[in-house]
Amino acid sequence: MGTINNDAAIAIPTFPTNEMLPTAADGGNTEALGRNLARVIYGDLKNNGLFRPVGPDALPGIAFGEVTAPAFPNWRARSAEMLVQGFVKAGADGRLTVGCYLYDVALGSELARQGYVVKPEEWRRAAHKCADMVYSRLSGESPFFDSKIAYIAETGPKDHRRKQLAIMDSDGANHRFITNGQATALTPRYSPDYSKIAYLSFLNGTPRIYVYDIGSGQQRLVTEGKGPTFAPRWSPDGKSILYSMAIAGNTDIYRVPATGGESVKLTDSPGIDVGGSYSPDGSKIVFESDRSGSQQIYVMNADGTNQKRISFFGGRSATPEWSPRGDQIAFTHIAGNLRIAVMNPSGGEMRYLTDSWQDEAPTWSPNGRIVQFFRTAKTTGKTSIWQVDLTGRNERRLNTPVDASDPAWGPVLP
């Protein structure tokens, strides 16, 4: 029974049920599921710098009738400012109905409500949707919890690392391996509609990008071009894929239709031009090049014209990724250690978000408020996925079953 001392505190008691019924969702019955729903919402809302949630394990339960008629005086006594209540019901067909209500305790009024009907195996999505409603209503930002992450699962010693393509929910749940690890897999990227993943594999000995269709389990090469291909990136509309290809040691960036076809070469410098990330409107691409002598960040028009360097910070700047909001570019800054940083699209207002031995490969949450990256431990080479908010103050490690790298977020699910 915790007392809430923070004035930004959000209380999230267990979601009661109208009738305890068995369900295939976690918990086995709707009563236990109600606690799990509140736990998932609590997990989503903590550690992002905006809220101080208190979860169901530290709060008294509520009656089903209280969901729509909160006992505000009791919550005021606990110094809760916001209150998230909800319920869960099991239908005759096994489907679950989850209600989600957000209340302002001080005002004693309702701020928002939503209801979701989900299959039992999708119960976590109802919790993520509820957390998204709370997050959006209180922060004014777009939601992002109901989304997925593709990444590389790593096992084994440093000199024989097994690297498998894997996917999971944004909070690490519903984990699934896509490849068996016999060929090293790297750098996955979800298509904007979640139907495909573009990633690099050493299948057949050389690094090539494959486009894997999640529904059919089939994959194909992104291009029949001769050289090794790497660093795949989708256009915001999902119609094109950027890739980098080395020909006789010289790497350039190409664009190819996502369905296959003719590639267009976008860069043509004698240096290494690699990566690439579209601005949200699709009009520009930020990429990395060492044409000046070291890795630096450049912006060009989507057709390859007007290439301009934007990073002038000393050291090296790599792996730029344009925020889905368009206002920031996240990248890896290398000056001894590798650190995650952001800058505006003109190269100004550079700020570090992390300060560790080796952090790299930032990608954005769908709402552009959280940057995800991977951290490598010195000597052991062990890797883990981390998330940090744009203040850089709120860092959290994502739970993964094994070591993890190369995280890439997909969009919020419809």
Place this chain on the structure above:
Amino acid sequence: MTRKIITSKVLTGLLLTSGLALAGCATKPKELPPQPTGATTTTTTTPPPVSQPMGPVPGSQADFMASVLGDTILFDTDRYNIDSEDQGILQSQAQWLARYPGKRVTIEGHCDERGTRDYNLALGERRANAAKNYLVSLGIDASRITTVSYGKERPVALGSDEASWAKNRRAVTITVQ
């Protein structure tokens, strides 16, 4: 079939004794029916070791390792230039390749762990190609050399220190057997 192989060996002038010894294989078919696929392999990989009874099989990876100054050249951070030490090593590799014109090699390009993944794949490719280009400049046919970059994915030295990183920034020549 056998005749062609012998002729090519004779033309190279390098495996003359082995080549002649192979002519003696004509006695073998009396014991066993000919094996079309195995015949070539037999003639090229197991000539009787006349001159070097204890040495590695000529043309083998072991022979390559015993013959060259090294299979690995090293690079400075972010660099891919071939320095004089690298040139000595690659020249010894070129001599071996000239001795065995039927042999092909793969050059693997590698980087240390202190760089980003995509760039290191590109840099490893550039290092492997730098080594390849030098071998080609010494007269080795480019079609005999393939390259592959492993970026920072396959370190040989496992520490996180300058000495380990220096060993991992490398291009390694491996014979295709």
